[in-house]
Amino acid sequence: MGIRDGRLVAVAYTGGEPAAVSFDDLLAVHWSMLVRVAGRVSPPGMRDDVLQEAVTLAWRRWDTYDAERGSVRSWMIAIVADRARRAWRRHRVWHPLSDDLHVAPADSEIRADVERAIAALPARQRLAVQLRYYVDLPVAEIAEVMRCAAGTVSSTLHDARATLRSALGDEYR
Known part of the structure; x- marks a missing residue:
């Protein structure tokens, strides 16, 4: 090297x-x-x-x-x-709230619900969501981190969003 x-x-x-x-x-x-x-x-x-x-x-x-x-x-x-x-x-x-949260909803009750829903995701989906929406990495770099194709990351994020929508219900849309 x-x-x-x-x-x-x-x-x-x-x-x-x-x-x-x-x-x-x-x-x-x-x-x-x-x-x-x-x-x-x-x-x-x-x-x-x-x-x-x-x-x-x-x-x-x-x-x-x-x-x-x-x-x-x-x-x-x-x-x-x-x-x-x-x-x-x-x-x-699992402790649903983190002191190191950089991006969070303003309402602490909503924040707690979102954190619990994210924590319930499968590990790969949870990592992809955290890296994309909380750390703000681009999909291509998440793919490097997760050692998969960018399309796989996009699909993983799509599935995670669907699961989160289902878990959080209509009130969070």
């Missing part, structure tokens, strides 16, 4: 010329997005633990990153999503 000299771990191409970039620099560029993703997909109170595990794993597995399979950002988001999924398995208790 590139230079493996201490903290220099990547080669960024700008104008066709390679330039050494440190892992810390890559992390700094994507940090706010990773925090948003972890805040959305992690069990309550576990965002920082998920981030720490994800960053540690990304550092250890940097040599597995393949630029042909997607961007560094998508690769890092996929690691955060995986660590959050594992945290949910350990956590096994």
Whole structure:
């Protein structure tokens, strides 16, 4: 992939010329997005633990990153999503409201209903909804994170919206 000299771990191409970039620099560029993703997909109170595990794993597995399979950002988001999924398995208790919610309905009762409905979705649908509507990732990048085709993401989101409409009823349309 590139230079493996201490903290220099990547080669960024700008104008066709390679330039050494440190892992810390890559992390700094994507940090706010990773925090948003972890805040959305992690069990309550576990965002920082998920981030720490994800960053540690990304550092250890940097040599597995393949630029042909997607961007560094998508690769890092996929690691955060995986660590959050594992945290949910350990956590096994659902608390419907998250302090880290960035986009939410104004009314707390509606917010709670929407959060419960999202929590009841199958894991793939829940991840797609959270990444699209709460983290605001484009469908193509969600496809990279979920390692599937963009059409699969669109279909997953369609199915999730149908399930949410059914669960929430006419009053939320």
